[in-house]
Amino acid sequence: VMVWLRRTTHYLFIVVVAVNSTLLTINAGDYIFYTDWMWTSFVVFSVSQSTMLVVGAIYYMLFTGVPGTATYYATIMTIYTWVAKGAWFALGYPYDFIVVPVWIPSAMLLDLTYWATRRNKHAAIIIGGTLVGLSFPLFNMVNLLLVRDPLEVAFKYPRPTLPAYMTPIEPQVGKFYNSPVALGSGAGAVLSVPIAALGAKLNTWTYRWMAA
Numbered sequence: 001v002m003v004w005l006r007r008t009t010h011y012l013f014i015v016v017v018a019v020n021s022t023l024l025t026i027n028a029g030d031y032i033f034y035t036d037w038m039w040t041s042f043v044v045f046s047v048s049q050s051t052m053l054v055v056g057a058i059y060y061m062l063f064t065g066v067p068g069t070a071t072y073y074a075t076i077m078t079i080y081t082w083v084a085k086g087a088w089f090a091l092g093y094p095y096d097f098i099v100v101p102v103w104i105p106s107a108m109l110l111d112l113t114y115w116a117t118r119r120n121k122h123a124a125i126i127i128g129g130t131l132v133g134l135s136f137p138l139f140n141m142v143n144l145l146l147v148r149d150p151l152e153v154a155f156k157y158p159r160p161t162l163p164a165y166m167t168p169i170e171p172q173v174g175k176f177y178n179s180p181v182a183l184g185s186g187a188g189a190v191l192s193v194p195i196a197a198l199g200a201k202l203n204t205w206t207y208r209w210m211a212a
Helices: 002-028 031-037 039-064 069-090 104-116 121-145 150-156 180-211
Strands: none
Touching: 002 039, 002 069, 002 180, 039 069, 039 104, 039 121, 039 180, 069 104, 104 121, 121 180
């Protein structure tokens, strides 16, 4: 019974984090969000997504102890988000209105770190967490460059729940800083390490809680 409860607790946490990442994507990943705040939002989005990825991926990876599990987890997040896009499509929006982040390559780097260091948990936290934070903005910017014009879509399909002060405006690129990828990568690399440590600690706490 205890083994069943322990596994159920782990899988429940995995589902909760994956669902939350999907919600973050829907709230922070649509065209209007990028259009309103442009590069400022890209940095915020990068940090939120890289930290959400790393906490669930390292938790799941350390739970199984198998390199490759983080990539599997990122795949789950991706599938969840693609399914959620169907809800927007049903409302009359184009299916590519939500930009699905590129989580999988960053998760592969986390898996590679865990495998290359012979399943060293601390190396996965420090090196893997840093690589996830550094790489996600790079992969996601390439992703954004491949989708159609955000301004065109934002003006053509205004979000009905959008307050008046959030109406799409012409973006001021470079108004605050000129390299959102560099800033997102730097902030992500710094923040992903303690969040990865939190994910590893949650794994330990879950075992202790279930064993009590």
